Amino acid sequence: MRILDNILTDRGSKYAVAGGPCHSADEAKSFIKELKRNKKFAKATHNTWGLICSDGAIKNDDGESGAGMIILRMLEREEVENEIVVVTRWYGGKHLGGDRFRHVQTAVRAYMDAR
Template sequence: MRTLDNIISDRGSKYAVSGGPCASDAEAKAFIKQLCRKKKFAKATHNTWGLLTDAGPVKNDDGESGAGMVILRMLEREGLYNHIVVVTRWYGGKHLGGDRFRHVQNATRAYLDTL
């Protein structure tokens, strides 16, 4: 598991991105469970993720409506299969509107650039 912490900060909200090899919905749930063993990530407002598998795309918005699809689209463009990307957000008290999608995209790009 690779994690890039505190990569984006906007109006009090903070973002991190994590990822690693993953081949199924069950493995994705286990990955999230392992990530949330770290108290900081367990207390996050949203842990949104996307994963492309041979069986098809899998995502979870975790309350951040539409964020999983942003991650999936980027994984499709990269052709990255069997690798989960999780974007974590700690809500800072102010709504970000559409900027939240840009932050999810930028966090995912930062992670993909490390591969």
């Protein structure tokens, strides 16, 4: 599991990104469970993720509507399969509007660059 913490901060919200090998929806659930063993990630407002595997394209917005689809699109563009990418957000008290989608993209890009 690779974790890149403090990718960016905007209006109090903080972002991190994590990822690693993953081959099914069940493995994705296990990955998220393992990530949340870290209390910091367990307390996050959103842990959104995307995965392309033999089960197909799977995503979970975890309350951050539309974020999972952004992650999936970026994985498809980069032709990344069997690797889950999780973007974590700690809400800072102010709504970010459409900026939150750009921040998800920035976090995924940082993960891709670190691979």
